[in-house]
Amino acid sequence: MPKPRVIYWFRTDLRLHDSPALKAALDLKPECLYPIWTWDPHYVYRARVGPNRWRYLLDCQNDLSKSITRLNPKSKLFLIREAPQTLFPKLFKAWKITHLVFEKDTDAYARERDDKVMKLAEEAGVQVIVKTGRTLYDPDELVKQNHGKPTMSISQVQSAGKRIGSIPRPIPAPTSLPDPGATDVTFEQEKPEEKPDINSIQRDGNEASYSALAGPKGDFALPTMEELGLKEATSSHRGGETLALKTLDEIIANKDYTATFEKPKTAPTAFEPQATTLLSPHMHFGSLSCREFYWRVQDVVDSYKGKASQPPTSLTGQLLFRDMYFGAQAALGYAFGQTYNNPQCRFIPWHLPSEIDTKTGLITGKYLVDDARAEEYFIRWKEGRTGFPWIDALMRQLKQEGWIHHLGRHAVACFLTRGGCYVDWERGAEVFEEWLIDHEAACNIGNWQWLSCTAFFAQFFRCYSPIAFPQKWDKDGEFVRRYVPELKDFGRKYIYEPWKAPISDQKKWGCRIEGDGKDANGTTYPKPMFDFPERRDICLNGMKSAYHIGLYGNDPRVLDGTWRKLFDDHAEGPTEGKEGPPGAMVKHEDADGAESHDEQPPSPKTAKKMAVKSEKKVAPKKPAHKREASQSTLDSMVTRKKKKDDDVFPNATHFG
DNA sequence: AACTGAGTTGTTTAT
DNA sequence: GATAAACAACTCAGT
Numbered sequence: 107m108p109k110p111r112v113i114y115w116f117r118t119d120l121r122l123h124d125s126p127a128l129k130a131a132l133d134l135k136p137e138c139l140y141p142i143w144t145w146d147p148h149y150v151y152r153a154r155v156g157p158n159r160w161r162y163l164l165d166c167q168n169d170l171s172k173s174i175t176r177l178n179p180k181s182k183l184f185l186i187r188e189a190p191q192t193l194f195p196k197l198f199k200a201w202k203i204t205h206l207v208f209e210k211d212t213d214a215y216a217r218e219r220d221d222k223v224m225k226l227a228e229e230a231g232v233q234v235i236v237k238t239g240r241t242l243y244d245p246d247e248l249v250k251q252n253h254g255k256p257t258m259s260i261s262q263v264q265s266a267g268k269r270i271g272s273i274p275r276p277i278p279a280p281t282s283l284p285d286p287g288a289t290d291v292t293f294e295q296e297k298p299e300e301k302p303d304i305n306s307i308q309r310d311g312n313e314a315s316y317s318a319l320a321g322p323k324g325d326f327a328l329p330t331m332e333e334l335g336l337k338e339a340t341s342s343h344r345g346g347e348t349l350a351l352k353t354l355d356e357i358i359a360n361k362d363y364t365a366t367f368e369k370p371k372t373a374p375t376a377f378e379p380q381a382t383t384l385l386s387p388h389m390h391f392g393s394l395s396c397r398e399f400y401w402r403v404q405d406v407v408d409s410y411k412g413k414a415s416q417p418p419t420s421l422t423g424q425l426l427f428r429d430m431y432f433g434a435q436a437a438l439g440y441a442f443g444q445t446y447n448n449p450q451c452r453f454i455p456w457h458l459p460s461e462i463d464t465k466t467g468l469i470t471g472k473y474l475v476d477d478a479r480a481e482e483y484f485i486r487w488k489e490g491r492t493g494f495p496w497i498d499a500l501m502r503q504l505k506q507e508g509w510i511h512h513l514g515r516h517a518v519a520c521f522l523t524r525g526g527c528y529v530d531w532e533r534g535a536e537v538f539e540e541w542l543i544d545h546e547a548a549c550n551i552g553n554w555q556w557l558s559c560t561a562f563f564a565q566f567f568r569c570y571s572p573i574a575f576p577q578k579w580d581k582d583g584e585f586v587r588r589y590v591p592e593l594k595d596f597g598r599k600y601i602y603e604p605w606k607a608p609i610s611d612q613k614k615w616g617c618r619i620e621g622d623g624k625d626a627n628g629t630t631y632p633k634p635m636f637d638f639p640e641r642r643d644i645c646l647n648g649m650k651s652a653y654h655i656g657l658y659g660n661d662p663r664v665l666d667g668t669w670r671k672l673f674d675d676h677a678e679g680p681t682e683g684k685e686g687p688p689g690a691m692v693k694h695e696d697a698d699g700a701e702s703h704d705e706q707p708p709s710p711k712t713a714k715k716m717a718v719k720s721e722k723k724v725a726p727k728k729p730a731h732k733r734e735a736s737q738s739t740l741d742s743m744v745t746r747k748k749k750k751d752d753d754v755f756p757n758a759t760h761f762g
Numbered sequence: 763a764a765c766t767g768a769g770t771t772g773t774t775t776a777t
Numbered sequence: 778g779a780t781a782a783a784c785a786a787c788t789c790a791g792t
Contacts, residue, residue, distance in 0.1 A: 259789070260770080370771035419770040427770080513771055520772095564787040568772045575772075646785095653787075 109137035111201065111287060115190075115208040116143050116183065117216070117392075119239055120166040121347045122173050124276035124395035127237035131207040132280055134235075138287035140201065141174055141183050143167060144190040145329075147298035148215060150315050154540035156308055158508035159387075160331065161339035162543045166391045167328050169346030178283040184326040186291070187316050189298050191222050196293040198230040207235040209392070212245045212436040213547050214443065241429050242273050242396055245436035248429060256442075256450055257433030258562060260418045263426050266433075276398040289326065295319040304471065311335035341508040343384060343543055350388035357383055358402050365410035368419040374511035375580035377503070377588055382511060383421070386544035389428070396425050431552035434561075441659070443551050444469045444532060445560065448659035452560040454652040455673055456523065456530035458484055467665075473533060483527040486635055487518070488537050490590075491623030493634035494572040495602055497521050499589035506589075508543035517570050519557035524649050525569040526641050531558035559649065566649040569642055573602045592617045592631045605633050 114131045122128065131139060149155065155163075171183035186193060197203065206227050211220060220236075227234045238244040243266075248257055251266035267273075297316050313335040320326045322333070331339065358364055372381035388394035403421045407414045417423030434442055434450070441448045444460060447467045457480030460469035475481045486492050490501035500514045510518075515538070521527065522534045531554040538554070539545050555561035576585065583601030587594040593604055595615040600607040605619045612618050616629065623632030655672050663669040 261790070368770075372771090374771090417770085423770070516771065559787085563769090564789095565769085565772090566787075567785060570772065574774085650786090 108204070110134040110204045111138050112136040112205040112207060112284075113140045113142055113197070113201070113203050115206060116141060116170070117208060117211055118390065119209040119392035120170045121350075121393050121395060122170070122177075122279040123347065123351065124239070124279075124398045125209065126239045126274075126277060127207055127209040127235070128280065129277050130235050130237050131205070132283075134205055134207075136205070136284050139181070139284040140203075140286045140289075141181060141283075143183055143185045143328075144193055145185060145187040145315055146219075147189050147300075147315075148219070150313070150334075151298070151300060151303040151305060153305075154536060155305060156508070156540050157331070157337045157339040158341040158343075158541070159543045159545060160308070160334065160336050161341070162343070162345040162387055162508070163391060164328060164331065165345030165349075166347070166393045169348050169393070171328060173347065174283060177280065178285060180285045181283055182326070183328065184286065184289065185321060185328050186326065187319055187321065188295055190219060191226070192296045194223055195226050195230055197291075198227070198232050200291060200293055201287055201289070203230075203232050205233045205235060207237075209239045210236050210244065211240065212432060214435070214440040217439070239395065239397075240392065241432050242400060242425055243267055243270050243429055243433075245429070245432040248433040249437045252433065254437075256435075256437035257430045258450060260423075260426055260430055263430045263433065264417070267426075267429070273397055273400055275401055276395055289320075291319045293319075302471075308337060309335040310337050340506050341543060343387065343507060343509055345387060345391060345393055345543075347388075347393040350385065350394035353383070353385065353388075354394060354399060354402060357385075358406060361406055361410060362412075364403055364406045364421060365412070365414040367421045368415045369424060369512065370419060372511070372513070373579040374500075374513035374517070375576055375585035376511070377585060380509075380511065384509065386546070387509070390544050390546045396428065400425055428546070428549055431546075431548040434552060435548040440468055443535075443547065445530075445659040445664075447665065448561075450561050451555060451659040452652070453657035453659055453661065453664045453669060454524075454558070454560060454649065455669070456528060456558075457481075458529050458533050460530065460532050469532065471536075473530070480527060480529055483635060484522070484529050484533055486622065486632075487522050487527060487529075489623075491626070491632050492521075493605065493619075493623070493632040494521070494638070495583070495586040495590050495593055495604060495631075496572045496576045499586045502589045504538075504541050508541055515553065516557055517572065517575055519554060520570040521572060523554075523558035524566050524645050526572075526636070526638065526645065528645050528648060531555060531560060534558075564653075566653070567646060569646065571642075572638060576602060590631065592626070592628055604631055 112131050112134055114128060119125055119127065167183055167185075175182045186197070194206070198206075206223070208220070211217070224234050224236075238247075247270055248263065248266050249255065251269040252262050255262075257263050257266065295316070295318065303313075311332065314322075314333050315329065318324065321329070369382070374381070385394055385399065389396050389399070400422055407420070407422070414420070415423075417426055438448060438450065442450075445451045445453060446460065446462050446469060457477045458473050458475060461472040461474060462468070463470050483492075487497065487501065490498040490505065492498055492501075497518055500510050500518050503514070504510045504518075519531070519534055522529050523531050535550055535554040538550050539547075542550070552562060556563045559566040576583075580586075582598045583593075583596075586601055587596075593601060593615075596604055596607065596617070597611065597615070600611070604612075604617075607615070607619065609618075618630045619633055620630050621632055622635070623630070626632070651673070655669075657664050657669055657672070661669070663672070
């Protein structure tokens, strides 16, 4: 038997510590080991990736490559610039490969990609070894132990996890690595289709990813930001396994913090330092193993003398949520990332709905502007000029740093969807996908569904106030002053509601509250784009109606667009509202009268059952004002012509 | 089968 | 200033 010649394919596991897949590769006692990265056009052109996350990836790759070279000066992370789906057959042959080893990835696109690569390997007579390492539990196993269903609650994860067994202890990093073999690439490079390129907005230079198979110098070097033509990264958060392990050491050294951590009690307004660990981007890129983190924390908890916090609020509990979202995604595939055709996701007639490719049933990445005002809300939310300082500070921090505290994400997500703008959660998920350095598709999608009360969570009457919520931690508004410097001299009384400050004070504090913030030069800050209590009531009513109607994303009426017949003008909440009471239901002074005029048939449970069975029609028992044709959404989309398909990447549509 | 209590992370008002 | 109740009301797991 010839000795194995192994490719180790790095993807979202950019580390040497605790890598079950890398251990499996080394257990083969290979003659040579090629640590490689394939420059996947899906990530380059089709995923939404801003400069901060690009740089974080490069940080991780560079650090890993150095660590590899430290173990074997002849080796490093070899970057090969071609799509894995076309590269591998040629590579197998050229380098006489016997084994391909990688860590399992259950993301929707990754599964497709890996299935194809595994098929190609089989055809080439190359043995494939896949190991789980990205989550505490193998997501597929978690689903299996959850009776084949997506994991939709933390208790399901806990009981399914129990059935699987204990979480493996981390594996030490290897102390040596085999040489790579000869690395000549004499075959032709297949250049990828560059269009559609949704990352063009991230660049101000020429993108030269695919200049040559082994890069401009032919040495398989990792690219630079300049080479990728990317705009400058602005985040202070940096990647790499070395840094991840150092940060972990520092966290673990603080035993009280580690053992008594309770997520809901941490402050979203803390910024120097942040209240949480900042380890999420490391886990996304795999520069830190979640089991390494789990056991380092658990060992502290087990030996802690005082009272330790418990899942799900504790540090290890955070990992359970991560596994829950991975389990949901593993079971649902692409449908998890959208409402359309998603059996677990409630249908709410949000504004700015996704365009659907009716051939594949998938969202295309484009959306329909069904309402000009909602579009304006969305743009102002994204650009951090809503006129609500708490929201704007968070959105500006997100863009600049690529990270905001989990509760800050709650605040902006609630505000965009059910608690203000009534804009589709998929729009928000796309912005997070673009800007977050810790963007993890499963977690991002899951959390947006949670906050928009379309899945995982249903208490939509719990609504975050952009004024009251931050005051729980930051009465003086230090956080706002940091990220919205126009307001830095405002009095604490007005820091979350600057529009209430007298003009004389505004002048004194060097900032006028006026306009929409579009061409602001630092001496003005926008007026709030709407009256929050009013919008909250409108949204709440919209949610109530949508819950009553009780449709889910896979309901035939959602799929064919006839859902519209079930929604009257009242149910729309945030549109003109000319036909119904929501806009007229003005806040507190009218509290007595408010309860009388909004009676609904009390049957959400039955409505859900009927909706799922889709036989009986469920309609609100009151005069229905149908949606205007001009406000229609899916109708116009289903008739739209489908765009040209990309053959190599048939499911290029990317999910947040 | 109907009921109860809990659910990582709400707000406002009264005590 | 802390704590508790009211607000209006969803889903799930367990009894």
